Amino acid sequence: MKFYNTLTRQKEEFVPQEKGVVRMYNCGPTVYSYPHIGNFRAFVFADVLRRYLEYRGLEVRQVMNITDVGHLVADADEGEDKLEAAARKEKKDPWQIAGYYAEIFHRIRKQLGFAEAMAFPRATEHIPEMIAIIEKLVARGHGYVVGNNVYFSVASFPSYGKLSGNLLDTLEAGARIEPHPDKKDPRDFALWKHDPKHLMQWDSPWGRGFPGWHIECSAMSMKYLGETLDIHTGGEDNIFPHHECEIAQSESATGKPFCRLWMHARFLLVNGEKMAKSAGNFFTVEDVFQRGVGPQALRYMLATSHYRQQMNFTWEGAESAKTSLERLAEFRRRLSDAHGAAPVAAVKPVVDKARKDFEAAMDDDLNISEALAAIYGLVREVNRLDPDPAAAAFVRDAFDRIDTVLNIGTAPPDVFSDDEKNLIDARAAARTTKNWAESDRLRKELEAKGVLVEDTPRGQRPRRARK
RNA sequence: GGCGGGUUAGCCAAGCGGCAAGGCAAGGGUUUGCAAAACCCUCAUACGCCGGUUCAAAUCCGGCACCCGCCUCCA
Known part of the structure; x- marks a missing residue:
């Protein structure tokens, strides 16, 4: 591992004074x-x-x-x-x-x-x-x-x-x-x-x-x-x-x-300027939460910009972070509910490469952009391969291990109210009779409540819209 | 004035001598009852500008321009 040392102004191999x-x-x-x-x-x-x-x-x-x-x-x-x-x-x-x-x-x-x-x-x-x-x-x-x-x-x-x-x-x-x-x-x-x-x-x-x-x-x-x-x-x-x-x-x-x-x-800037109350670009953590950027999205933004680079916070960037986060969360969710055909042997080289690339990137002064590229490479490849349950479990273990570092990939389990559950059940019933009009109406109604419903070959898959 | 960092596609952002990662957005497909998700394809002859070194430069050297931060409470 190499880290940049402000004291010596260069990257140095990191060796703690006491082993381990x-x-x-x-x-x-x-x-x-x-x-x-x-x-x-x-x-x-x-x-x-x-x-x-x-x-x-x-x-x-x-x-x-x-x-x-x-x-x-x-x-x-x-x-x-x-x-x-x-x-x-x-x-x-x-x-x-x-x-x-x-x-x-x-x-x-x-x-x-x-x-x-x-x-x-x-x-x-x-x-x-x-x-x-x-x-x-x-x-x-x-x-x-x-x-x-x-x-x-x-x-x-x-x-x-x-x-x-x-x-x-x-x-x-x-x-x-x-x-x-x-x-x-x-x-x-x-x-x-x-x-x-x-x-x-x-x-x-x-x-x-x-x-x-x-x-x-x-x-x-x-x-x-x-x-x-x-x-x-x-x-x-x-x-x-x-x-x-x-x-x-x-x-x-x-x-x-x-x-x-x-x-x-280094500092975080807002709209290219240092945060200052007088500049009107000063945001507390509570402020961004209230504007719909939740803790996970904020963490994603802060954790995925290189620490030694000035970071420019924008609301557009926050939206981008939310989308990216959702993609990772979906990926992670799917790994626990896989129905594909690719065996462990097919998925293993992909996992090994991702892990290797991730570590090489992080070893280099926490090069988060490169590390993230390795993670997205894993996501894309595994999605393409469509793993069987055993392979998905194998990927899941590797993904979770990698994510112990950034802690951005795990989504909290979705919770639905009784009211929402009733709507979901009603929609399932409508679908058995191919009542598409009613099905679409209920999907819209659920969406208004922040519940997105996807239809898969195995039935509905409801999930909460993320913040 | 002193010190440090930056300028790469619509946005964000790696790469730091050998044919320009990744994410978001956008367009086109596959799939779907319709969607969504996912996948595939397209999306910088080009890396602020001008010179130089080199077989080869976004990457090295020199100059210029613009932007940001620290030097003072501040993460």
Whole structure:
């Protein structure tokens, strides 16, 4: 398996530090508002990555953090905490805000079919771990205390900038932000902050205060996964300053490499532009659900665009995704109800090729487009061959195994109301007497209820129209 | 200003030196009581523009144009 490493700017063969075990940390949501579809692009990417690593037989220890304190609205040093800003606006306390939006995040990730991570640690529950690292940094001379604040000294970490390319001597910090009077160097960032107005406060060796944003990921990743991670993921905007600062403080604290492979998902655009409320192209996950793009279709769109390529979300694309999804779901359904003649021997070479192509594609930095081509090749060939029940079962096992990665091919079983069942039965009765007019009328009536009926040599096959 | 990415058929999108994957849409067939689903066929002498290297370039090199992102809260 080769993955592109932001740190080295090239694809590298992936070898976890411990044989067979992957320690992966995913930058998760800041729970201060409804998650938008761009947020979930990065999360779906992390899920597909995790699933593929498992497909390849690795044990994945996956941790995704929930940021519920410290992430400021304006800039890294001043300004209001995102949670507190939301709290003020909604007239709730920040704990309620965090709880509410964290719950929504979890609900959506389940709807989108995410594999369960090992842990979803929350920043507010790891304050002691953060304080411990900050103390270590101060003791080692990488952090300094000014009044009740603690800052990280960027100058003490010469390789600062290795991830983002924003090297120290070219970084013009303070160019757009007013330099903070307490800082020795405008590029230094806060580890611990004192602000009497802040609603979330904890005791610390430096007095009551709250942690800086970057320190949470260092503390929580090390707690759950150890001092050196195999993989760290996030959105491309995390590269700088967030991940750059994580590296600086983590490596300064431990003296060990913090993470070996950094993977970043590029932004999702809407109509070719970055999502922004002012541009009117900002969609939360709930928004797209309400506009008829269901969880599976959204997952399909997010999972089948290459993570390292900007993705352009359009409603036309969403419709296309729904159709494609339906085709896969139909294929999968048919494999459990096959009546063809092709034996296993006929179908096996097709399956073997699809599997081989799929793996080769995914091994190459998750080349999802190529992988999908392999899947559609399988679909087309198997449909053409028309397998017998044993062959269909053989294909089904292979398809399901491949789909453990993308998790897009299985359709929920169709459920029909009593009313719908009655109509279906009535139509079957009409058909026995070749009453086509009544049959067509009932088909239309069912269609209006979202039930599509197909006639096959073995009778009717009703199914729900998909969203 | 610094850094990075992009420009391939109506739309989305692989390919990154050797005759242009795949999906959606569209048109024509097979099938069907009619449909649907499925399958078959058609659908880029062509890969932003101009030069160059090469037996051979969408793929390498140089230049130009346009688009997007990061550098500042943001996945």
